[in-house]
Amino acid sequence: MTYSDLLRLIDERATAFRAAVAAAPDLGAQVPTCPEWTLFDLAEHIGEGRRRWAATVAAGPADAPPDRAAWPGPLEAPRERDALLDWLTASTQLLVGALREAGPDRGCWTWWGRSQSPRNSAAVARHQLQQLAVHTYDAQLVVGAAEPLPTEIALDGVDEFLSTCCATTSPWPHEPATVDYHATEGRSWRLSLSADGARSARTNGEGTADASAEGSASELVLFLYGRILMDALKLEGDRRQFDRLIAWDPGV
Template identity: 65%
Template structure:
């Protein structure tokens, strides 16, 4: 089940606040982010803030065939920590304000038009939970104190990633297969990959799956999300079957 819209907004707010708390405690904004090696912590803050502002503008624009053009004359991102954190908080509030004003069912442009996720403001909120949660992990790792993603966000995150980032009409360039993702918290999903496209479906309770998967990845929901976003290696989780399929998935770029 997708999280309710108020829960999505609250979780974005909570994760963004946790993100800023980590940044406030960091010895230096020049620290390199291990999971985004081309970025410093300052770059990470800039990225998340700009993502929040861009999606705020997209949500506010409503239904559109293309992403709205960037606002002219946007203020420069502050370099000093206190001002940077204030800018970050303002960025998050812009996003949350736009989402509150729109409501979950209003259409808007999204980059995942061909996927199983709808092109709605509610789907934007759902994806932004994961953006904030994963980048909070990035920041925590940078200062040496990584924590698991909150369970509720992580469980929704596996489903959201598979439905938004993996499903669609693009042809799987390898032998057709089915891979399962099983969270130790009790939920499971199957990703089916064929020459006609890919689809994600929740699985029934253990022992009731009608057919065997070609490969299964098992771990906490947090670890599954972090593996899907290439924050931790797949082989740090429990792999059954043809584990090479997960490497192919990580390397697959449908746009190529």
């Protein structure tokens, strides 16, 4: 996707998130996929997170994220629903505005220093879109209206997760392995695991891996983010590899 596509879709998913918050009968309802959070907690996380990343992008190249004092305010999420929705709107506008002003190639601090994703505004926009997409799904679950992630977002989401959250130079603590992910929309990816770390790549879907998972792109993203169980996917090969991946903390 182009950078302008990412910014457009961030705004679109943020709008869908606010719609779920607006439809909820109770902001104190528990989020099934984030059981430690109420819907208000999730909304607070969304608003604060977008303001934090707006400040991070605006700060440019740095060795550490900006202090909370540098985040654009107000930082406290209002408890009243209409005010909360306005605060969420402003949070998204701050993020999109910072990304638009920075442009795709400007460097900034990120937590994924040893991954395959660059440390720039484009990578931040790409990851922020996925965060909003998955948390919109979380919020929709609260009101009983969960929808699959839009295909355009989900197809990029599988690649983004593997290259940002899985790829690392940290050694894989088990025997070398390959794990394939196949989207029913026609795209495939391979994660190669070894003492040199983990690397992901698009594939043509051919060849045999030690383990593979197949589902819609939305199902793959939701599985990768721990929203659905692996049994929701078509699994082949050694499923222990998925258990090992879930348990692994490579310190990306």
